[in-house]
Amino acid sequence: MKTVTLILPVYTYHIDFVGHVSNIVYIQWMEIGRMKFMEEIGMPVHKLSEQGIAPVLIETEIFYKHSLKLGDCAHMEIWLDELKSVSVNVAFRMCNGEGTLVATAHQKGVFVDLQKMRPQRLPAEMLERFEPYLQEAAPSETRVARSRSK
Known part of the structure; x- marks a missing residue:
């Protein structure tokens, strides 16, 4: 994977004001991560939108484990834990520079036809670009937290 x-x-x-990284920053970092992910698979969001398709988030969930402070770096790892023709679940794992788990997260997105503003199935050749990043068994911290919240 x-x-x-x-x-x-x-x-x-x-x-x-408490002296650690604000919760909203994690969401901003996840946005950066998703954009980099789409670039890595050869489907930058701006090119996708030129084809009339846009990824739209419908769910974000973050589980904070430890805080990050000024002088730290977040080491973010991104993969997929579910892939369907219309939707994708993006998984995130963030650690500090020493490797301590700081947060796990996931976001669910759907692909939308920009003219109809309805979910859009991706063609098989686009879906294939996502497949090398698919790991259905997410790290235990993410899977346990998600199952408890449902």
């Missing part, structure tokens, strides 16, 4: 990895430094404007 392939993954996309990023290293994201913590800047002063990421810090909240």
